[in-house]
Amino acid sequence: MEENLARYICSILQDNQQNSEVLVQDVQYIRAQVKIVKCTVNDIPVDISFNQTAGLSALCFLEKVDQLIGKDHLFKRSIILIKAWCYYESRILGAHHGLISTYALETMILYIINVFHSSLSAVFCLAGCIYIIDYSSSQYFDNEF
Incomplete structure (x- = not known):
């Protein structure tokens, strides 16, 4: 159906x-x-x-997180900035092509905000995501399966 x-x-x-x-x-x-x-x-x-009711639940969760973080919608602004960078500059966004999913990216941003909540800005979140992506990709290829 x-x-x-x-x-x-x-x-x-x-x-x-x-x-x-x-x-x-x-x-x-x-x-x-x-x-x-x-x-x-x-x-x-x-x-x-x-x-996909799980998608609606995720949306509600992320909206609540944005409200809790505050700082003039830092979470939403960070997501927009980082999604644009991942899509247009690095070409790593698009789960249907085997690339990173939007929700995985949002989870990374949430992790960075959780760890570094005292000294945050949208640019800091972008730098943090770039670091995590770079670190993760090097770890993946350094490990033998």
Whole structure:
């Protein structure tokens, strides 16, 4: 049923690419354990997942974390900054391509904020994530399986 709904939404988006008031481009159906329709709407990447209540719970959790941290939405601003860097500069964001997932990135940011909460800024979070990614990647290749 989820697959039928995902395919139906994908076909609607593809059919309305030229006829719509909004610009819908690059419509893709990702057939994985969690069905996803990916597209770009007015140059904004959009992912639509199906029957994923865990995603809503994660969203509520991250919203609560942002409220608890405060500091003028430091957590949300850090996520936006670091996601942009990971996507546009380092090309490491995109779980469907075997790269780091958005939620894993948000968890890293949360870890950095938890460890270094007394001296935080968005730039500090970016530097911390770069360090963790660099360290993790070197550890992975240094260990033999």
